[in-house]
Amino acid sequence: MEENLKAIVPHQFGGHSLCNARFCGYKRKPGSSYTHRSLPYKTSLQDSNLRQKLQQLFDPIIYNAGHYIDLGSSQQCEHANKEVTLRAPKSHHYGNSSSLDYRVHATAAFINEGRHYISKGYSMLGLSPGTHTVRHAEKCMKQREKKREKAKSPSTKLRRLLLKQERATNQGANEALEGDTYQSGKFICRTL
Numbered sequence: 659m660e661e662n663l664k665a666i667v668p669h670q671f672g673g674h675s676l677c678n679a680r681f682c683g684y685k686r687k688p689g690s691s692y693t694h695r696s697l698p699y700k701t702s703l704q705d706s707n708l709r710q711k712l713q714q715l716f717d718p719i720i721y722n723a724g725h726y727i728d729l730g731s732s733q734q735c736e737h738a739n740k741e742v743t744l745r746a747p748k749s750h751h752y753g754n755s756s757s758l759d760y761r762v763h764a765t766a767a768f769i770n771e772g773r774h775y776i777s778k779g780y781s782m783l784g785l786s787p788g789t790h791t792v793r794h795a796e797k798c799m800k801q802r803e804k805k806r807e808k809a810k811s812p813s814t815k816l817r818r819l820l821l822k823q824e825r826a827t828n829q830g831a832n833e834a835l836e837g838d839t840y841q842s843g844k845f846i847c848r849t850l
């Protein structure tokens with residue numbers, strides 16, 4: 659991990675001696691010209707000032723590489739956060755009541771068990787599970803399963819990559835046309 663972290667900054671600037679073939683296209687095909695898919699103009703960065711600053715940012719991360727080994731993708735975590743905010747919206751202050759606990763538990767049940775948690779909960783309380791509730795849950799679960807299968811297929815992955823590439827190109831072009839629209843610590847007001 660430490661070795662790979664060390665390779666990140668040089669890689670963006672066209673130095674691939676530290677790179678690993680697992681993530682570096684240049685290492686996989688050293689002969690052919692390599693394009694940076696996610697950088698503006700798809701070419702390696704040049705600014706040595708930027709490189710120095712980036713290196714300063716990355717040094718402590720590289721030094722602490724051992725701490726990051728166990729981290730996973732944050733995508734699932736972000737999804738869970740989103741689901742909780744649907745059941746406990748910020749605009750309704752549930753934070754002070756035990757209602758929040760139930761809402762978070764309900765979200766966990768929804769994510770882990772699926773939508774059937776509602777009818778199961780009703781049954782446990784001795785209430786009717788609800789014909790429509792059950793049917794709706796069935797439908798939603800089928801959709802979820804379908805979506806999951808589809809996301810795994812190679813064609814979907816290819817499409818994701820294509821869209822990412824398109825985004826990068828558009829962003830690069832827009833930045834060249836409009837200049838920076840946002841810069842941290844500065845308020846930029848643009849007049850036409």
Ligand SMILES: [Zn+2]
Pocket residue numbers: 669673674677678682683684685
């Ligand atoms: Zn590289």
